[in-house]
Each structure stands twice: as C-alpha cells, then as structure tokens.
Amino acid sequence: MNNLLISDTLDEKLGDFFKSCSELAILHFGDNLTSLIDDRVNSITVSVVLESADSDYNLVIIYCHGDESSFLGLNNEVILTIESPELIKLANSIIYSFSCSSGSILGPKLVNLGCRAFIGYNGEANILTSLKDEFAACVHTGVEQLLAGSSAEIAYKSVIHQYKKLMMQVDFFARSIINDNIDKLVLIGDPSSEINE
Template sequence: MPVILAMPDFDLATRSASGFLLRWIAPRVEPAHLFAGLARRKPFQLLAPQSDIIIGTGHGDVDVFTGQNEVVILEVGQYDPREIEGKIIKLLSCQTAEYLGPDLVKNGCVAFLGYTDDYVWVVDADLASRPWADDMAATSLMPVVDGLNALLDGKTAREAFEIELQGYLRNAEVEEDELIKAVLEFNRDNAILLGDEGAKVRARPTLALPFKLVPPPPLFPQRT
C-alpha cells in the first residue's frame, strides 16, 4: 500500500515543514507524494483509498485541513469515509485535532495524531530553499519526524506518539533560547492521539546510510 504524503510548499511555513518530510520521510515510502501543486483535494481523493497511512502538513483549522494555497483536502462532513477508513492519519497542521480528528475517527480512521491548538516553530527564512538544513526548525520538527519514522518502522500509534512527546521534552531541557523552549512545551502540551493506540501499519524499509548523507536539491533556485 502507498503512503499518502501531502506536502504543500507555497509559503515559508509549509515549505519548512514539507522540507523536513521530503528529506526524512519521502525516501522511505512508495511514490504517492502530493507535493506542491499536487497537494489538492482531487489527487487526494484518487489515492487515499489505496493507502494505509496518511501523513500531511499544511494549514488547518478546527474542522479543516488544507493543501497547496490553502485548498481544502479534508473537512468535517465533506469527505468519503472510504478515503480514511482503516488508516492511521498524522496531520502536522494547526487545530485539526479539535473537530476534524474526532470526525475522522468516528468515520473509520483507526488512529489520528494531531494538535488541538496551533503548531508553532521558529524558522530561519534564509534557509527557505533548503529547509531541512534549518537547525532552529529542526528543534521542533525532528520530534515529529522521529514519531513518523517510528510508525513506518511498524511501531504502534502510542509508541510513535510517545517518541514525539519525548523529543519535545528532551530538546526543551537543553534549549537555551527561551522562545524556542516555550514553543517546544506548547507543541507538546497540544499534541493528541485519538482512536486505537495499538494501531500500526506495515513496516517500511529503513533508509540506507549513504542515502541519508545526500540531501535533496533546493526546493527552488537560490537568488544571487
């Protein structure tokens, strides 16, 4: 089964989050990537029923998850349950755990991981073309990546969730910047797991070390 990986990249926030997924998650999974202009409702509708896990980053609200240019991908009451039945869903998106997450679980999603409030992190705008090289953003986003990789290793939703939470805690304990530390604690407090905590998906192959040493190309040409 393919992994649905929605990665819009139309502004600094989506480019940053999608860059980390592109660098650390996309190489592990089957090519069903809704990157940039493909992060829209119609491609999602076509591909989602074939998947066992949906991973998405993008702007959100209490009842909606959006893709490229904030076009709606999932909205309470506006999707076919076949798109989400039997799947683990992780949305790196503001507030989607408030109403959308419970609605997805009610309609057949086996486990939902998301956030009840805004997801916040500090970004280095000078690294917008190479977001995976942003150490400030990594402080918040790598715990998410570690949790996702745990899911792709075949661990349960609860195990993956705890790995993300521990990542925030570990980074906050050594962080000297008070703003970044506050952001880590905020994201940890607002992370939530709904549904079957024992749910898991088929384990995917791990990345070979030589590949990890070669980053993707820039998302767009650097200006001179």
C-alpha cells in the same frame, strides 16, 4: 504497503519546514509512498488520488495548515473537510498530521469514520524557522516509530520525548513553543494501532 503524503511545501510561511518533514518521509518510504507535494496539494488532486486508490492506506501523513474541521492546501484552499466524502477513503489508516487544530473536530470525525488512529494537534502548532530542521526531526520521529512497527501510542510518546530532548538544547522562548506543542499534541483512536496490521 499503501501510504500517502500530503505536504504543502510551497506555503509562504511553513513551506520550508513542510519540505524538511516531507524529505525525511520520502527518504524512509522510498517507492511505498504516494506523494502530493508542491502544486499538487489542491482539492482536485487530493480528491482524485483518494477516489482512485485501489486499497486502503496504511499511513497518511499530512503536513499543511489546518483548522478544527479542515486540512488546507496551496493558498489555504480547503483540501479535505469534515464534509468531504473522500474521508471514507482514509478509514483503516493511521493519520499523522502536523496541521493546526485538526485534532479538535476533524481527527475525531476521521476516527468515527473508521480511521484506526489520528495523531495531530488540537490547537495551533508552531515552529521556529531558525530551528526548522530540529522541529522536523521531532515531528518525523513519530513516522519513524510507525514504520518500525511501533504502535500509535509509542509514536505519539516518541514525538513528545524528542520535543523534550530539544527543549534541553534551546533558550526559554523556544522551550515555551515546544512545550505548547507538547500540550496540544493528541492521540485519538486505538493507541495500539500499527500500520502493519
């Protein structure tokens, strides 16, 4: 199983959150995960790793900033955009992303290029740093479901379910942020896709 993690753990604002999410992924994958973290989240390294992959990725997990047409790495450097030729290397994969707005244009572009499913956000995704581990657990639930052999749709719905469970434990302000994340979470592509196909 060929899987890829791209996580901007050095980000000034969300680095600790991305690190929490990444640690959960690394714990579950063990040796079945190529990890691009810390200072390896730059356009050159991402390009080289994607170009040198000897087989398709089953699952690509992306924890970094983003916008409608790009994933952003260390110091907000564009690491992948809708114009990147390396996007074709993500065909046949399921992409699971916590990157703001990447589900607006980039997600559909990836699906049009052959990505089986894209789970991400079509607007700004937020967390509360005081609840970073709880938010990371919600986000990671989708990865756990995919690893267990569940479909993209079940993974997507499990994240929403975890967000709703967290809403029951927090104040009104935190609930509004969680509800906003739920509203912006999208599943694009084939909902029945599984990583073990």
